[in-house]
Amino acid sequence: KAGVTQTPRYLIKTRGQQVTLSCSPISGHRSVSWYQQTPGQGLQFLFEYFSETQRNKGNFPGRFSGRQFSNSRSEMNVSTLELGDSALYLCASSLEVGVSYEQYFGPGTRLTVT
Amino acid sequence: AQSVTQLDSHVSVSEGTPVLLRCNYSSSYSPSLFWYVQHPNKGLQLLLKYTSAATLVKGINGFEAEFKKSETSFHLTKPSAHMSDAAEYFCVVKPGGGNKLTFGTGTQLKVEL
Numbered sequence: 001k002a003g004v005t006q007t008p009r010y011l012i013k014t015r016g017q018q019v020t021l022s023c024s025p026i027s028g029h030r031s032v033s034w035y036q037q038t039p040g041q042g043l044q045f046l047f048e049y050f051s052e053t054q055r056n057k058g059n060f061p062g063r064f065s066g067r068q069f070s071n072s073r074s075e076m077n078v079s080t081l082e083l084g085d086s087a088l089y090l091c092a093s094s095l096e097v098g099v100s101y102e103q104y105f106g107p108g109t110r111l112t113v114t
Numbered sequence: 115a116q117s118v119t120q121l122d123s124h125v126s127v128s129e130g131t132p133v134l135l136r137c138n139y140s141s142s143y144s145p146s147l148f149w150y151v152q153h154p155n156k157g158l159q160l161l162l163k164y165t166s167a168a169t170l171v172k173g174i175n176g177f178e179a180e181f182k183k184s185e186t187s188f189h190l191t192k193p194s195a196h197m198s199d200a201a202e203y204f205c206v207v208k209p210g211g212g213n214k215l216t217f218g219t220g221t222q223l224k225v226e227l
């Protein structure tokens with residue numbers, strides 16, 4: 001079974017631009033979560049989508065948004081990019097069986113804002 | 115609210131010696147706890163998870179962790195380190211419901227010959 005895939009793997013953007021990142025979950029997984037990883041702040045939860053609905057949201061400004069499609073694929077968008085948005089963006093999917101279910105992570109998209 | 119504290123930012127061991135990576139957690143609910151590993155320029159890989167069943171949890175690559183409620187700890191151990199274990203390790207807590215993971219700050223494990 002294929003793992004979580006993220007595209008693109010690397011991206012360079014300029015301040016003020018916007019960017020869209022894509023995540024394809026493991027087949028059959030309906031929950032997709034997004035995380036931001038930076039050297040200063042570590043790994044921080046952005047949001048989670050389940051069955052096309054945002055179920056949880058972290059403490060990020062409204063410039064960060066996402067959506068999920070009927071096939072469970074998810075995209076996240078960052079508008080009006082700032083230098084501080086440079087980070088590794090990780091997507092994770094989970095199967096949601098039982099009480100607790102682990103999340104499987106993709107390789108990430110490395111975003112550099114100049 | 116939930117939080118995770120990884121007590122060491124860097125740990126260095128010799129190959130063949132035991133590994134101990136320490137983690138303390140705080141959670142209002144019965145939490146699920148995980149350890150993930152991240153190799154350079156790679157995503158996160160799940161090592162093991164605790165979900166209120168057995169308190170001693172065995173994971174991949176010879177790692178295990180023990181859940182101690184009285185000490186609110188979930189330390190990761192391995193009897194004998196291998197060079198390939200060099201990576202960053204994250205202790206993670208998840209509340210009883212929902213999928214929002216809270217990560218520790220990570221422990222960088224260095225394995226020397």
